[in-house]
Amino acid sequence: MKNFTMGSLAAIVALAVGAAGYLGLGFANVGADAKPPIWEAVLMNSSVHASVRREAPKVQNSGVATDEILIAGGKLYLNDCVGCHGAPGKPASAFGATFYPPAPQFFLIGTQYSEAQVFWVAKHGIRRTGMFPEGRYYTDTELWTLSAFVTRSATLSPIVMKGMQQPPE
């Protein structure tokens, strides 16, 4: 037992020293212009999703997603999200692709997050990504319209698509 304990401690110390040396000598690649390796993407995505699932509000949405709500959310989206997350009917955002991890392109891949989860992510942001906490700038009501819009980005009606492009009155 004593040998096991000493061996374990030695292994942990060796790992810590090795990690510190690796980082301190600058061997960790920090450039953002690479694609995250699959193992990293899978581990990150599943961990972030699990955490958001735990933290997001239990209430699943703001109510009925009327055209009015979706248009309001779409206008917010075009104002603040489109630069990184892509525009409807357009190819993927070149700017969003230059982040590490890259910004998900909602109009190409949709989202696996529920409305309440999208609300939570938009409000609080995701650390260690380019996703900023928008709760600083928008009210909860506004963020609920945004999450209603984003979770339906693949199935928006022509009325909503047209309405969101109209300039504010």
Add this chain to the structure above:
Amino acid sequence: MIAALACGSVGYLRLGLAEVRADMNTPTWEGQLVKFAVQASVRRNAAELHNPPPPTDENLIAGGKLYLGGCAGCHGKPGKPPDNLPGYLSPRQFFQAGTQYSEPELFWIVKHGIRNTGMSAYGPFYSDQQIWTLAAFVKRVNNLPPTLLEGIRAKR
């Protein structure tokens, strides 16, 4: 022992116990560790880069114009109060805090970005020559004559 650590970590992550929200302050230990690793890596990668262009007024104004177009939204504008945001995305406010990075290091960061931060890679959008002028500007951001700052704001 190592297997137990690995299993524990994966379980912790999969159960969603890792905090991911960005709107709270970075713990000091995490901030220091990341800074330590990022600075070392940038230093190593930028070591091969030489010959930044001379800091002529022309180059600094060109860099300053790029800065206002692509960087000022997050990193601050000349003569404006800093946007010191609490939380994980708190980009360096150059007009107050300056920078410890050298010109080749700044060039490398702008071109390649820093992963797992909000700093994206600008290599796809700007030429090397443009990025060098930007690095020259950012390095001297707190020692610029007022006439030069006016030149940056002037329309071409």
